[in-house]
Amino acid sequence: MRCEVVAIGTELLLGQIVDSNSSWIGEQLALAGIDCHFQVKVGDNPERIAFCLRQALDRADAVICCGGLGPTQDDITRDVIADVMGVALHRDEAIVEKIRAMFEARGRVMTDNNKRQADVPKGASVIAQMPGTAPGLVCPVGDKVIYAVPGVPYEMHEMMEGTILPDLRRRSGETAxxxxxxxxxxxxxxxxxxxxxxxxxxxxxxxxxxxxxxxxxxxxxxxxxxxxxxxxxxxxxxxxxxxxxxxxxxxxxxxxxxDDETMESVVLETLRRRGETLALHESLTGGLMAMRMTAIDPALDVFAGALTRGVDGHVAAQDDAIALAQEAQAAFGTTYGLAAVTPSNHGDFAPGTVFAAIASPADGQATTVALPGDRRRLRNYAVISALEFLRKSLARNA
Amino acid sequence: MRCEVVAIGTELLLGQIVDSNSSWIGEQLALAGIDCHFQVKVGDNPERIAFCLRQALDRADAVICCGGLGPTQDDITRDVIADVMGVALHRDEAIVEKIRAMFEARGRVMTDNNKRQADVPKGASVIAQMPGTAPGLVCPVGDKVIYAVPGVPYEMHEMMEGTILPDLRRRSGETAxxxxxxxxxxxxxxxxxxxxxxxxxxxxxxxxxxxxxxxxxxxxxxxxxxxxxxxxxxxxxxxxxxxxxxxxxxxxxxxxxxDDETMESVVLETLRRRGETLALHESLTGGLMAMRMTAIDPALDVFAGALTRGVDGHVAAQDDAIALAQEAQAAFGTTYGLAAVTPSNHGDFAPGTVFAAIASPADGQATTVALPGDRRRLRNYAVISALEFLRKSLARNA
The missing domain is CATH 3.30.70.2860 (Alpha-Beta Plaits)
Incomplete structure (x- = not known):
C-alpha cells in the first residue's frame, strides 16, 4: 500500500510557511505501515495541481492532499479534484448549515464565499470530523482514492486520525x-x-x-x-x-x-523522586533554562525559580560560577542551585567556553565546556550542558 | 526562468525531520525573481531520485537538490546525478585533501568513507564555498543545470548565497x-x-x-x-x-x-532611546519573557533582569499583579516593572484570563486579556500581550 502527499499553496513554495503538515502525515503513514515514496508541494494553479494529483494516483494507491479548501478564490482543491474525478461539484446544504451555525456561534455572519466550502465532488463523501469551516473529503477514483484535508494543522490531524488512517489501514489489509x-x-x-x-x-x-x-x-x-x-x-x-x-x-x-522525555524532564523527574528542589542563576542563559523547566513544572514544586541577572554576563573563574549557583540556592532555599556563565577574561579562554556550576547541600562543583560560537546556539547548548552536568552529578549520588 | 527543488532523504518522508530547507530555498528564489512551481521530497532510492531529477529538468531550467551528499552508503546524490548526466564519477584529490585537513583540524582521522564525498561527476564543478566536509556541485545537463547542496542548513545557505543564486540570476538575465x-x-x-x-x-x-x-x-x-x-x-x-x-x-x-523587528526588540529600542530600564516578574511566563529580552539585549543595559517565582502561579486581582511588577521594579531599581499572571479565583474568571501589569515611576496600571486556553499558547500569548501593553503605554507617554 502506497500513499503520496500533495501539499497545496503558493505560500509554501514562496517559503512564507514551512510545510510541516507533510512531515506529520509522513510520520503517521510510516507508523501505520503505509509506504510514502514522494511528497510534493505545488502552488494554487489548477493545471499543476491536477498534474500532481494524476501523477500521484498513477504511482500510488492513495493521495492525501492538504490545503486549498478555504473560502477564497485561491482555494481550488475541490474544483481540481472534481476535474480529476471527471465529475461535477454539488453544494451540500447540510454542510452549508453546519458552517452557518459555526459562524453564528462566534457571533459572526457567514458570507457567500464560505458556501463554496460546502461544494463536494459527486461521488465523494465528507469526512465526519469537521473542527473548522473546511470539510475534508474522501474522493474515490476507480479503486484508488484522494483524501482532501485543510492546511490548518489541528483540523488536518483530527481528520487523519478519525477517518483517513483507519480507512487506509482497512484498504491495505495491513494488520501489522x-x-x-x-x-x-x-x-x-x-x-x-x-x-x-x-x-x-x-x-x-x-x-x-x-x-x-x-x-x-x-x-x-x-x-x-x-x-x-x-x-x-x-x-x-x-x-x-x-x-x-x-x-x-x-x-x-x-x-x-x-522518546518524549527531554533533558529537563529527566532532571526534574529525578529531583521529584528524591524529594529535592532546584533554583537557577541565569545570566548567560537569561530565562532560557527557566522557560524549559516551567514548561513542564508549572506548579514549581521541584523547580523553585530563577534569578535572571547580569553580573556583567560573565565571571572570572569556576569558583565564581559556583558562588552564583549558591546565590540562587540560598535565595530560594532549594536543595540545589545551578548556573551557566561565560568567563570574563576572554584572553585566557577560547570563544564558546562556558562554566556550569552546581551548588549542592554540602559543597559546590563546576565544569568547563567548549560550545559552538554563535550566541543563539551557545545559550541553548549552555542550558543543556548545565542540565547534563546536574543529571550526571545526581546519578553519581543516587 | 524556472527552478525546482528536490529534497532528498528518507528521514524527510518519515517525518523525522521537517524539510525547512526547501522553504528557505523557495523564499530566496522568489526574492531573486525566479519561479518555482514544484518542490518534491524523495527518499534515498536511486531510481526515484533519478526520476525526480529528470522530471524537474524537463519542466524547469534548473534544479536544486538538497541532501544525500554525506559520507555513508545512503548518500547517493552524487551517483544519481552522474547517471542523469550520463557521465562517470571521478575523485577530486584536492577535495580529498581539504576534507582530510578539516578532520585533522578537529583532531580526528578521516575514514575511507569520507573520500566518497570528493567524488565529482565528470563535467561538474565544485562550489567554492565549502563550510563542511560535503562539497556542493554545479552539474550542467545540456543548457540546463543541477545544483547539489548538502542538507545541513548553514552549509546550504552559504553555497546558495555565494554561488547558486548569483549563477541563476546570470543565467536568467534577470536584473529586476x-x-x-x-x-x-x-x-x-x-x-x-x-x-x-x-x-x-x-x-x-x-x-x-x-x-x-x-x-x-x-x-x-x-x-x-x-x-x-x-x-x-x-x-x-x-x-x-x-x-x-x-x-x-x-x-x-x-x-x-x-520586517525583522519583534515586539520585544521594539519595546527594548523604545526604552533605550528614552534612557529607561525594565525588570520583569515572571510566574506564569516562567522565563519565557526574559529569554526573549536577553536574546537581543545580552548586555542587559535596558533589560535588567527577572524574578522567576511561583506566588502559586497566580493572584487574586489586577492590583496584586501591579504589586508583582513593582516588586521586580524595586528589586532591580529599574524605571519599569512588568508582570503577566493568571487569576487564582478561577470561578470568577474565564479560562485563559491573564492580568498584565506595569509598574511605572509614578504609579501602576493593569489590564485583563483573554487568551487561548492551552498552557503553551497561553504562556506565549501572555508574553506578547504584556509587551504590547507596555508598548502602547510608552507610546501614550512619549
Missing part, C-alpha cells in the same frame, strides 16, 4: 504495526555511536530485526532510533524493550532520555 | 529585483484588516503595483506583506516606503514592527 523507540544521547559523536554499537549489531538483528538509525538533533541530543514491525503493539513493545536493553548495555549513561 | 516589506500588527483579525484596507487598495495599486498579502503568524502577529518588483533595490525601497505610509495611515498603531 510499526513502532519506534528513540534513545537520546549526549556526549558522543555520530561516528562514535556507530563504532560503539557496531559489535552489537548482529545481536540486535537476532532479536527481532529492528532497524537502527542515528539522527543528530542539536540540543535534543544525538538520537538512536529503533524501529520494528510486529503483529501488534505488545509484540512490538517486547522487541523494542529487548533492543533498548542491548543498546543501553553498549552505550551506558550517555543515554539521557527515551 | 523583488522585495517585500512585512508590517506586523497586533489586535485586529484578518477579516478586520482586509475590511480596513479595502478602501485604500485602489490607491495602493496606483503607487507601484505592490501586492498585498496577509499572514497569520501566532504570537508574531498578523503580518501585512507588501511585495514589489522594480528595476533595482532603490526603486523597490521607494515604492515600499510609499505603500507602507499608506498602510500605516489606514491601520494606525496596531502596526508594532517592521
Amino acid at each position: 504495526v510499526i513502532r519506534s523507540r528513540v534513545l537520546k544521547t549526549w556526549g558522543m559523536s555520530e561516528s562514535g555511536l556507530a563504532e560503539t554499537l557496531e559489535p552489537h549489531l548482529d545481536k540486535l538483528d537476532e532479536t527481532g530485526h529492528a532497524t537502527i538509525a542515528f539522527q543528530a538533533s542539536g540540543i535534543e541530543g544525538l538520537k538512536v532510533r529503533l524501529t520494528v514491525k510486529a503483529a501488534d503493539e505488545t509484540a512490538a513493545d517486547a522487541v523494542l524493550s529487548t533492543e533498548e536493553a542491548l543498546v543501553r548495555e553498549a552505550l551506558g549513561d550517555i543515554i539521557f532520555a527515551v | 529585483v523583488i522585495r517585500s516589506r512585512v508590517l506586523k500588527t497586533w489586535g485586529m483579525s484578518e477579516s478586520g484588516l482586509a475590511e480596513t484596507l479595502e478602501p485604500h487598495l485602489d490607491k495602493l495599486d496606483e503607487t507601484g503595483h505592490a501586492t498585498i498579502a496577509f499572514q497569520a503568524s501566532g504570537i508574531e502577529g498578523l503580518k501585512v506583506r507588501l511585495t514589489v518588483k522594480a528595476a533595482d533595490e532603490t526603486a523597490a525601497d521607494a515604492v515600499l516606503s510609499t505603500e507602507e505610509a499608506l498602510v500605516r495611515e489606514a491601520l494606525g498603531d496596531i502596526i508594532f514592527a517592521v
Whole structure:
C-alpha cells in the first residue's frame, strides 16, 4: 500500500510557511505501515495541481492532499479534484448549515464565499470530523482514492486520525504495526555511536530485526532510533524493550532520555523522586533554562525559580560560577542551585567556553565546556550542558 | 526562468525531520525573481531520485537538490546525478585533501568513507564555498543545470548565497529585483484588516503595483506583506516606503514592527532611546519573557533582569499583579516593572484570563486579556500581550 502527499499553496513554495503538515502525515503513514515514496508541494494553479494529483494516483494507491479548501478564490482543491474525478461539484446544504451555525456561534455572519466550502465532488463523501469551516473529503477514483484535508494543522490531524488512517489501514489489509523507540544521547559523536554499537549489531538483528538509525538533533541530543514491525503493539513493545536493553548495555549513561522525555524532564523527574528542589542563576542563559523547566513544572514544586541577572554576563573563574549557583540556592532555599556563565577574561579562554556550576547541600562543583560560537546556539547548548552536568552529578549520588 | 527543488532523504518522508530547507530555498528564489512551481521530497532510492531529477529538468531550467551528499552508503546524490548526466564519477584529490585537513583540524582521522564525498561527476564543478566536509556541485545537463547542496542548513545557505543564486540570476538575465516589506500588527483579525484596507487598495495599486498579502503568524502577529518588483533595490525601497505610509495611515498603531523587528526588540529600542530600564516578574511566563529580552539585549543595559517565582502561579486581582511588577521594579531599581499572571479565583474568571501589569515611576496600571486556553499558547500569548501593553503605554507617554 502506497500513499503520496500533495501539499497545496503558493505560500509554501514562496517559503512564507514551512510545510510541516507533510512531515506529520509522513510520520503517521510510516507508523501505520503505509509506504510514502514522494511528497510534493505545488502552488494554487489548477493545471499543476491536477498534474500532481494524476501523477500521484498513477504511482500510488492513495493521495492525501492538504490545503486549498478555504473560502477564497485561491482555494481550488475541490474544483481540481472534481476535474480529476471527471465529475461535477454539488453544494451540500447540510454542510452549508453546519458552517452557518459555526459562524453564528462566534457571533459572526457567514458570507457567500464560505458556501463554496460546502461544494463536494459527486461521488465523494465528507469526512465526519469537521473542527473548522473546511470539510475534508474522501474522493474515490476507480479503486484508488484522494483524501482532501485543510492546511490548518489541528483540523488536518483530527481528520487523519478519525477517518483517513483507519480507512487506509482497512484498504491495505495491513494488520501489522510499526513502532519506534528513540534513545537520546549526549556526549558522543555520530561516528562514535556507530563504532560503539557496531559489535552489537548482529545481536540486535537476532532479536527481532529492528532497524537502527542515528539522527543528530542539536540540543535534543544525538538520537538512536529503533524501529520494528510486529503483529501488534505488545509484540512490538517486547522487541523494542529487548533492543533498548542491548543498546543501553553498549552505550551506558550517555543515554539521557527515551522518546518524549527531554533533558529537563529527566532532571526534574529525578529531583521529584528524591524529594529535592532546584533554583537557577541565569545570566548567560537569561530565562532560557527557566522557560524549559516551567514548561513542564508549572506548579514549581521541584523547580523553585530563577534569578535572571547580569553580573556583567560573565565571571572570572569556576569558583565564581559556583558562588552564583549558591546565590540562587540560598535565595530560594532549594536543595540545589545551578548556573551557566561565560568567563570574563576572554584572553585566557577560547570563544564558546562556558562554566556550569552546581551548588549542592554540602559543597559546590563546576565544569568547563567548549560550545559552538554563535550566541543563539551557545545559550541553548549552555542550558543543556548545565542540565547534563546536574543529571550526571545526581546519578553519581543516587 | 524556472527552478525546482528536490529534497532528498528518507528521514524527510518519515517525518523525522521537517524539510525547512526547501522553504528557505523557495523564499530566496522568489526574492531573486525566479519561479518555482514544484518542490518534491524523495527518499534515498536511486531510481526515484533519478526520476525526480529528470522530471524537474524537463519542466524547469534548473534544479536544486538538497541532501544525500554525506559520507555513508545512503548518500547517493552524487551517483544519481552522474547517471542523469550520463557521465562517470571521478575523485577530486584536492577535495580529498581539504576534507582530510578539516578532520585533522578537529583532531580526528578521516575514514575511507569520507573520500566518497570528493567524488565529482565528470563535467561538474565544485562550489567554492565549502563550510563542511560535503562539497556542493554545479552539474550542467545540456543548457540546463543541477545544483547539489548538502542538507545541513548553514552549509546550504552559504553555497546558495555565494554561488547558486548569483549563477541563476546570470543565467536568467534577470536584473529586476523583488522585495517585500512585512508590517506586523497586533489586535485586529484578518477579516478586520482586509475590511480596513479595502478602501485604500485602489490607491495602493496606483503607487507601484505592490501586492498585498496577509499572514497569520501566532504570537508574531498578523503580518501585512507588501511585495514589489522594480528595476533595482532603490526603486523597490521607494515604492515600499510609499505603500507602507499608506498602510500605516489606514491601520494606525496596531502596526508594532517592521520586517525583522519583534515586539520585544521594539519595546527594548523604545526604552533605550528614552534612557529607561525594565525588570520583569515572571510566574506564569516562567522565563519565557526574559529569554526573549536577553536574546537581543545580552548586555542587559535596558533589560535588567527577572524574578522567576511561583506566588502559586497566580493572584487574586489586577492590583496584586501591579504589586508583582513593582516588586521586580524595586528589586532591580529599574524605571519599569512588568508582570503577566493568571487569576487564582478561577470561578470568577474565564479560562485563559491573564492580568498584565506595569509598574511605572509614578504609579501602576493593569489590564485583563483573554487568551487561548492551552498552557503553551497561553504562556506565549501572555508574553506578547504584556509587551504590547507596555508598548502602547510608552507610546501614550512619549
